[in-house]
Amino acid sequence: MPLSPFSLLIALGAVLGHLYLFRRLVWNLTSRRGPRIVAALVLGFMTLVLIARRYLQRTLPEAPGDVVELVSYSWMGVALCLVLALAGVDLGRAVLALGRRLRPAPAAPAVDADRRRFLSQATAGGALALGGGLAGYGSWRAFTAPEVTEVVVRIPKLPRSLDGFSIVQLTDLHVGPFIQRRFMDELVRRANALKPDLVAITGDMVDGTVPRLGGFVAALGNLHARYGSFFVTGNHDYSSGAEDWVAHLGSLGIPSLRNRHVRIGDAGGTFDLVGVDDWHGGRRLGQKGYDLDLALAGRDPERAAVLLAHQPANFKVAAERGVDLQISGHTHGGQLFPMTALIGLSWEHSAGHYRHGDSHIYVSRGCGFWGPPMRLGSPPELVKLVLTS
Known part of the structure; x- marks a missing residue:
């Protein structure tokens, strides 16, 4: 069954969003092969579930179809909040870096690899907390009484x-x-x-x-x-x-x-x-x-x-x-x-x-x-x- 333009947009967003999450939350934070492979498999699987969710809902029996809908849409919301939070952090860092280039300052001492890794982990942790907070608030607002x-x-x-x-x-x-x-x-x-x-x-x-x-x-x-x-x-x-x-x-x-x-x-x-x-x-x-x-x-x-x-x-x-x-x-x-x-x-x-x-x-x-x-x-x-x- 051909995908509608909206479904194609969802599919493209799922691929790009999960690639971004993998790069920011996995590739940049660990060099260990095992965690990278596990994360790639999990994010790849969720990407496929999001792309195929409508087909799965139509073809699976009612109970498994409901599980697919609950899992896929819940993850879609959480992933979107994480992407928004990480993108906000990255945008802020880009603005600060641009400001430093436009206003040159005395050369700062070099930052060693351990400190860079710590800063990356700190910013990723902050973005995760912000993304989780957005997801929690959004879910609460959806289920509470309408205005x-x-x-x-x-x-x-x-x-x-x-x-x-x-x-x-x-x-x-x-x-x-x-x-x-x-x-x-x-x-x-x-x-x-x-x-x-x-x-x-x-x-x-x-x-x-x-x-x-x-x-x-x-x-x-x-x-x-x-x-x-x-x-x-x-x-x-x-x-x-x-x-x-x-x-x-x-x-x-x-x-x-x-x-x-x-x-x-x-x-x-x-x-x-x-x-x-x-x-x-x-x-x-x-x-x-x-x-x-x-x-x-x-x-x-x-x-x-x-x-x-x-x-x-x-x-x-x-x-x-x-x-x-x-x-x-x-x-x-x-x-x-x-x-x-x-x-x-x-x-x-x-x-x-x-x-x-x-x-x-x-x-x-x-x-x-x-x-x-x-x-x-x-x-x-x-x-x-x-x-x-």
Whole structure:
């Protein structure tokens, strides 16, 4: 099966990262052949596991596949933190060396081999401590309660009777080997504490099948909202069996909006809640996916419209079609540095609140995580959107 550009990037990063770790933490610190061979074998094995992880997960039975995912993604996060720490130390040393060259000083006495080795070991030890600290903090931040972000969104077409209508967004949960029932129960408890009028589950709910994860996702059946909870698919839901998950959520009383809309409100006033399938999920698997035209078909353009779409794609088109607010996720806000600094290169609307004319989009950083069980520079969030006329 051909590798995607993202998978090729992961493979290249795995090779280069492990070579760098071997050079800095093994080759530079010991001249003994035995430790070098052992380290090369271990790092080489982990490189192959990272490159082949998706293939192994698809071909191995469920339990060994979960072990591969837990080990590979955990190591990926730790290795990334070690590379960042070592690179930071090396950059600092390079800056100091450049400063000495630009400002010549009297010649210093030569440093003997034992002292050089001690300095290398000291800097490597400091980098290891820093990398371990980053990994520990990132893991703690990923599994602790998400921050609550409350945003007021003005929608002039919203009926006055619905002024103050609240939508709590759950997105990018990624229920799987790492995120299970205990995490979900706590998330549901916190969502209910916000007393939402409606709950929007905007995709990437799972990484696995209904038989494997249905018991964990069943926690969503305990959500409480005046007008109910609604789901739209994400790309990971497609690869996990979207049809089965839609049926499972239906059994929990959570309808899915698959390129359609429903009216929300009462006799005093209503708005349209519109949902679309994932922007890329169907296309990649040869299935029907995102269809905004179908989702908007037959609605009254004079009525306010809120669009649930997993990816923050096509927002400007949706805005020009009369959508007042789009609620999305998918980006994780980058999740881990340095992706947190680079995510804006891939997405115009990467995380937070944006506007186009009178229309709004909110892109959540997500409640869970994908890949390494860590968050650095992009903490998880639970979003409460308050609509006002």
